Amino acid sequence: MVIAELKRLAERQGAAGLPRRPRPVEARITSYVPWWAQRMASRSRAETRVVVAGRQSGKTHWASFEVLRIAMERPGSFSAVLAPTYQIAQTAIDKLRAMASEIPGAVWKEQKKRLLLPNGSKVAVFSADRKESVRGPSIDGVFWVDEGAYLSERAYEAALGALASGNGRVIVTTTPVGKNWVYQEFTSDDVENAHFRFRSSDSPYSNKARLRRLRRKMSADKAAQEFDAIFVDDLLLAFPDTSRLxxxxxxxxxxxxxxxxxxxxxxxxxxxxxxxxxxxxxxxxxxxxxxxxxxxxxxxxxxxxxxxxxxxxxxxxxxxxxxxxxxxxxxxxxxxxxxxxxxxxxxxxxxxxxxxxxxxxxxxxxxxxxxxxxxxxxxxxxxxxxxxxxxxxxxxxxxxxxxxxxxxxxxxxxxxxxxxxxxxxxxxxxxxxxxxxxxxxxxxxxxxxxxxxxxxxxxxxxxxxxxx
The missing domain is CATH 3.30.420.240 (Nucleotidyltransferase; domain 5)
Structure with a gap:
């Protein structure tokens, strides 16, 4: 009798919004069907995965799935997404929310830009052009940097501090822009770094005829960057630091x-x-x-x-x-x-x-x-x-x-x-x-x-x- 009463009390407390103990939860996302390059990147268990990709090759779609997968596999974990601007961050938010809609009990908090998952895990989204930085508990889920080539190395290194006391993994996705810090990560010989390249023409979801038309409008090196994910020496960011503008x-x-x-x-x-x-x-x-x-x-x-x-x-x-x-x-x-x-x-x-x-x-x-x-x-x-x-x-x-x-x-x-x-x-x-x-x-x-x-x-x- 006492045990039954305690159970009912606990249920009422949980319904009132008191924290519950993190628990494993199973979910299936049917809207995501990876192609071969995405599957290879998902199989890697490296601590840091760097994906350089052509436009519309599915890098954001893949990373959104990986963030949710790791967060769901680690009950009660904290994950973070960092983008150079709020506009780029919004693209990641849209992908995450679309996929999370298939997870029963997942809730998006618009004001805090956080996704709350039913197993107690949280995914927070930040942009480098806003005052708030990547903060919160130590990242013990995954830290995803979207369009990293447009992010300053200083902002990236500062955010990595949140990984110091956790065992979180790192994902960097980007279309390359010259040989900056992303190039160094991509070519690193660290055994805990894995690198992958998604070419636009390889993706089964890209419009091949449209890609050919776009290529004809660009120079060879510009097309190599935008569609083949090639690091080109002669490309640079014109305004790398606008923090005081x-x-x-x-x-x-x-x-x-x-x-x-x-x-x-x-x-x-x-x-x-x-x-x-x-x-x-x-x-x-x-x-x-x-x-x-x-x-x-x-x-x-x-x-x-x-x-x-x-x-x-x-x-x-x-x-x-x-x-x-x-x-x-x-x-x-x-x-x-x-x-x-x-x-x-x-x-x-x-x-x-x-x-x-x-x-x-x-x-x-x-x-x-x-x-x-x-x-x-x-x-x-x-x-x-x-x-x-x-x-x-x-x-x-x-x-x-x-x-x-x-x-x-x-x-x-x-x-x-x-x-x-x-x-x-x-x-x-x-x-x-x-x-x-x-x-x-x-x-x-x-x-x-x-x-x-x-x-x-x-x-x-x-x-x-x-x-x-």
């Missing part, structure tokens, strides 16, 4: 009669986005708008209003042969807007503009206000790449975002154009990239009070700054 607020500049505002406008209409970034002479930037599917007759008045409201110089891409960029310039100038046209399609010009922005981000000469659009900029900066090319006998860098569906670089280009207007004013881009290299790399030049000029006022960028 974003700010919660800027000082009140209403007293300043000569802010020398600039609007960097990257044009887009249907597939791409039109993005407008405002920057003043102090290097304080705000993304004012990001839109598409809007008629040019509606876009022009919006741009004119922004330029007039902020008394700003507008910097935008003139386009090859004029294009719609040239048409918009005519309309803007007809309304009295000052315009600085640039031609990013010219080899070297875009590189000058991007490299100027890279240097100013690195030396903390510019900052971006956090708002509804800044998360998109964070993501684009984390995936924006440079690749070496030989053009007319000289080596140049070509910069672009990932050439895959759903990825954009409009916010990055808008920021670069705004910064170019801040630095160059009305002088326009140099024809040779070498002419700017010394200037771009020397931080002392940016402390000069001489400045440049455009419009009717003097332009100084050595003015007092602010602190985050």
């Amino acid at each position: 974003f700010a919660r607020g800027f000082p009140d500049r209403s007293y300043d009669p000569a802010l020398q505002n600039v609007l960097g406008v990257d044009l887009g209409k249907e597939q791409d986005w039109l993005v407008v970034t405002l920057m003043n002479r102090y290097g304080e930037a705000t993304i004012l708008g990001r839109w598409r599917h809007l008629k040019w007759t509606e876009t022009v008045p919006r741009l004119v209003a922004m330029a007039q409201d902020h008394d700003a110089l507008v910097v935008l891409d003139h386009g090859a042969g004029g294009g719609y960029g040239g048409v918009l310039i005519d309309f803007l100038e007809a309304d009295g807007v000052r315009v600085l046209p640039v031609k990013t399609a010219v080899v070297g010009t875009k590189a000058q503009i991007v490299e100027q922005c890279r240097a100013d981000v690195e030396w903390e000469r510019i900052h971006v206000l956090q708002n509804t659009h800044s998360a998109q900029l964070r993501h684009e900066l984390a995936t924006f790449q440079g690749i070496k090319r030989v053009h007319r006998g000289r080596e140049v860098m070509v910069y672009e975002g990932p050439q895959v569906e759903g990825e954009h670089d409009d916010c990055v280009i808008s920021l670069c154009l705004a910064n170019w207007g801040r630095v160059r004013g009305g002088s326009g881009p140099e024809e040779e990239i070498e002419d700017l290299r010394e200037f771009v790399l020397d931080p002392d030049d940016m402390e000069s009070d001489a400045g440049f000029r455009f419009g009717g006022g003097g332009y100084r960028f050595g003015a007092p700054g602010w602190r985050q």
Whole structure:
């Protein structure tokens, strides 16, 4: 009788949400059917498994299954997922939640970004662009780093500290971007490291005809990276560290009669986005708008209003042969807007503009206000790449975002154009990239009070700054 009463009491306590003892639970996920490369990676019992994979080859699907499998095999364990940006983390979250829906009793906690499993195990998801770090109990389940090539080595090593006192396993999945820390892990001769390569063309779920079309739009080395998961020497991340770029607020500049505002406008209409970034002479930037599917007759008045409201110089891409960029310039100038046209399609010009922005981000000469659009900029900066090319006998860098569906670089280009207007004013881009290299790399030049000029006022960028 007493034992029966205790059992009923224990059941009532459990129903009220009190913790229960972790217990083994069996579950079957029927939606996941691995192909041969995924099965090989799953059979490995190495402490660290590094999977470099082509686009749409199933690396995220595979890793999501592995995380759930290990978490379910280890009742009461704690696992963590780390991605470079929240947008990338959301892809992992979607896969985990879809698979976990087949596990009875699994619950997703949206606010804490945690998955609670019926055997008492927890899976927490973090992104490196948020303040919170990988924290909680020691990782004794699995630590999954998604798109590791876009994550700084410092962030990876810091997160590994959570494994120090546990016996958790490590999974790194990524599409390669040059030979960074992921390459070192992939080629490590450590007996506890196993490496695997998923090629897009090998996956039975990839669209072979579409892959062939995409390959024809890319250079051989870019396609080797994106689809064959090959580490290419000449590829690099353009903005590897943006940890001090974003700010919660800027000082009140209403007293300043000569802010020398600039609007960097990257044009887009249907597939791409039109993005407008405002920057003043102090290097304080705000993304004012990001839109598409809007008629040019509606876009022009919006741009004119922004330029007039902020008394700003507008910097935008003139386009090859004029294009719609040239048409918009005519309309803007007809309304009295000052315009600085640039031609990013010219080899070297875009590189000058991007490299100027890279240097100013690195030396903390510019900052971006956090708002509804800044998360998109964070993501684009984390995936924006440079690749070496030989053009007319000289080596140049070509910069672009990932050439895959759903990825954009409009916010990055808008920021670069705004910064170019801040630095160059009305002088326009140099024809040779070498002419700017010394200037771009020397931080002392940016402390000069001489400045440049455009419009009717003097332009100084050595003015007092602010602190985050």
